[in-house]
Amino acid sequence: MSQLPKPDTAELRGKYAGVFERPASARLALPAVIVAALAIFAYGLVDLDFSPSKLITGMSQLGWITMMMIPPNPGSSFPLYMQALGETLSIALLGTTLAALFALPVSLLAARNIIPSNLIRFPVRRFLDSIRGVDTLIWALVWINVVGLGPFAGVLAIMVSDFGAFGKLFSEAIEAADRKQVEGIRASGGNALHEIRFGLLQQVLPVIAGQVLYFIESNTRSATIIGIVGAGGIGLQLAEQIRVLEWQKVSFLILMILIAVAAIDFISSKLRFAIIGQRAVV
Amino acid sequence: MATAISILPAQQLATLNDAYRKAVARKRLKVTVAAAVFCAALFIAALGADVNLHTFFTYFGNFVSYFDRILTLDSGARVWTDPVEWFWGLKKWLRLLGETLLISYVGTLTGAVFAFALNFFAAQNTSPGPWVRFTVRRLLEFARTVPGIVFALIFVIAFGLGPMAGVLAIAIHTTGALGKLFAEIVENADMKPVEGIRSTGASWLSCMRFGILPQVSAGYASYALLRFEINVREASVMGFVGAGGIGQELVVAIRKFYYSDVSAILVTIIVTVFIIDISTGWLRGRLFGKETRR
Numbered sequence: 067m068s069q070l071p072k073p074d075t076a077e078l079r080g081k082y083a084g085v086f087e088r089p090a091s092a093r094l095a096l097p098a099v100i101v102a103a104l105a106i107f108a109y110g111l112v113d114l115d116f117s118p119s120k121l122i123t124g125m126s127q128l129g130w131i132t133m134m135m136i137p138p139n140p141g142s143s144f145p146l147y148m149q150a151l152g153e154t155l156s157i158a159l160l161g162t163t164l165a166a167l168f169a170l171p172v173s174l175l176a177a178r179n180i181i182p183s184n185l186i187r188f189p190v191r192r193f194l195d196s197i198r199g200v201d202t203l204i205w206a207l208v209w210i211n212v213v214g215l216g217p218f219a220g221v222l223a224i225m226v227s228d229f230g231a232f233g234k235l236f237s238e239a240i241e242a243a244d245r246k247q248v249e250g251i252r253a254s255g256g257n258a259l260h261e262i263r264f265g266l267l268q269q270v271l272p273v274i275a276g277q278v279l280y281f282i283e284s285n286t287r288s289a290t291i292i293g294i295v296g297a298g299g300i301g302l303q304l305a306e307q308i309r310v311l312e313w314q315k316v317s318f319l320i321l322m323i324l325i326a327v328a329a330i331d332f333i334s335s336k337l338r339f340a341i342i343g344q345r346a347v348v
Numbered sequence: 349m350a351t352a353i354s355i356l357p358a359q360q361l362a363t364l365n366d367a368y369r370k371a372v373a374r375k376r377l378k379v380t381v382a383a384a385v386f387c388a389a390l391f392i393a394a395l396g397a398d399v400n401l402h403t404f405f406t407y408f409g410n411f412v413s414y415f416d417r418i419l420t421l422d423s424g425a426r427v428w429t430d431p432v433e434w435f436w437g438l439k440k441w442l443r444l445l446g447e448t449l450l451i452s453y454v455g456t457l458t459g460a461v462f463a464f465a466l467n468f469f470a471a472q473n474t475s476p477g478p479w480v481r482f483t484v485r486r487l488l489e490f491a492r493t494v495p496g497i498v499f500a501l502i503f504v505i506a507f508g509l510g511p512m513a514g515v516l517a518i519a520i521h522t523t524g525a526l527g528k529l530f531a532e533i534v535e536n537a538d539m540k541p542v543e544g545i546r547s548t549g550a551s552w553l554s555c556m557r558f559g560i561l562p563q564v565s566a567g568y569a570s571y572a573l574l575r576f577e578i579n580v581r582e583a584s585v586m587g588f589v590g591a592g593g594i595g596q597e598l599v600v601a602i603r604k605f606y607y608s609d610v611s612a613i614l615v616t617i618i619v620t621v622f623i624i625d626i627s628t629g630w631l632r633g634r635l636f637g638k639e640t641r642r
Binding site: 103106107109110111113114115116120121124125127128131152153155156157159160163195196199200201203204207208209211212213214216217218220221287288290291294295298301304305308311316320323324327328 | 389390392393394395396397398399400403404407408410411414447450451453454457490493494495497498501502503505506507508510511512515581582584585588589592598599602603614617618621622
């Protein structure tokens with residue numbers, strides 16, 4: 067039996083001083099960050115009135131609510147819920163499409179390769195950022211003040227909040243486009259509009275279509291909740307049933323939302339592949 | 349030196365032209381049909397969502413004048429002429445904003461810890477068994493798909509009004525969202541270190557701790573920071589259903605038509621979101637280099 071050679075620790079230490087003797091600041095950095103994070107966490111628990119007794123009673127209450135939810139049962143309101151779900155899908159589809167239509171011209175203004183001047187680009191970008199900084203629910207409240215309660219306010223809320231997101235995403239897609247096509251069109255004597263129409267849009271549209279489809283899907287989720295503040299759709303029913311503690315109906319509505327989102331997910335991913343890839347160019 | 353462009357004989361040209369026209373016509377037909385289906389869907393959606401252009405144009409003035417109103421003080425002056433009057437409640441709002449930030453911080457951290465605990469079971473390459481994987485995946489999917497504010501609505505009833513419901517709602521939603529992203533990072537990790545560690549006779553836990561964790565921890569932290577950013581926005585509306593934070597104040601101001609308060613609270617929220625976005629972006633850049641955003 068041969069024995070492994072004993073490592074010469076002293077020599078190794080001398081050779082790799084950086085590994086064996088790290089400066090105290092580097093050694094303490096990670097523990098310091100962890101301690102600080104935990105300290106803020108603990109402060110948060112105290113400041114936000116967390117108490118074990120509240121947690122336990124809440125949990126038992128929650129368990130009780132869950133028991134009440136089984137089995138999911140729509141009662142006699144199933145047709146009403148289907149209609150509400152249709153309303154939600156309509157809100158998502160219409161809001162996203164309108165947002166994309168309005169965002170496309172604005173995103174050209176925010177793209178570096180179209181508008182080289184910072185003077186225009188900067189305010190446009192900050193404008194889009196501010197729109198995005200406000201949650202969809204807040205926009206829904208604002209629009210309810212303008213057009214009244216109902217799904218129309220929901221459409222407008224989704225439209226505005228997505229406008230901010232699309233403006234940013236589209237301009238990024240445009241900035242990533244290849245210059246060569248555009249230069250080719252300029253060389254053949256096309257003007258700026260021709261460059262955008264024949265050089266840029268061809269490259270950008272499939273990317274944009276993919277993003278729009280993805281947003282329709284994620285907006286189905288947002289559209290389910292804007293009803294909570296009164297902007298129509300299935301969220302309105304959900305909030306109402308939670309308020310009157312009809313738990314079986316609540317669980318049925320949640321189930322409906324889950325199935326609808328899964329279905330939209332499936333369809334839109336199929337469509338996305340049809341548009342942006344895995345298809346031979348005709 | 350001029351080269352002549354060769355012109356094909358008319359017959360050959362005609363067949364080529366024909367084939368080209370047919371190909372283009374087929375493509376055009378496809379696009380037209382797709383556009384027609386899409387327009388029909390939009391039309392049905394417009395009916396379903398009660399879109400009424402008449403209402404829209406009648407009230408569009410309201411939308412513009414709404415901004416006019418929220419930018420006017422009670423005294424009739426523009427808000428920016430008297431910032432002290434405009435931000436009269438700044439002290440209270442900042443306290444509530446602090447609460448909103450705390451809600452999203454505690455919620456994100458709790459959610460990240462749960463996501464961390466679950467993600468090794470959800471990832472294909474590290475999961476101990478297909479059944480565990482299936483169950484954990486469905487669980488995460490559920491937590492992610494049900495909107496946070498729906499959880500908040502239910503938790504407000506179970507735990508009472510207040511920030512606790514908001515924290516728990518954000519924690520659950522974050523668990524679902526981060527669990528999926530974390531699992532994807534783990535699936536991209538190199539398995540060779542794990543094999544090396546397993547070959548020394550180590551347990552599953554040690555394989556995860558010494559083989560996977562060093563590779564993925566930077567990605568985890570990066571996604572958690574990104575999630576914190578999103579959760580700040582989400583926490584700002586938790587108050588709408590009574591789950592704490594600045595949202596409560598905002599919804600009251602909007603419903604009671606305290607116009608200048610609406611704009612002041614909105615400005616404080618937007619500025620806070622900006623600051624959080626910029627500082628977490630800077631932090632991410634410093635810690636992990638440039639990484640693509642999701």
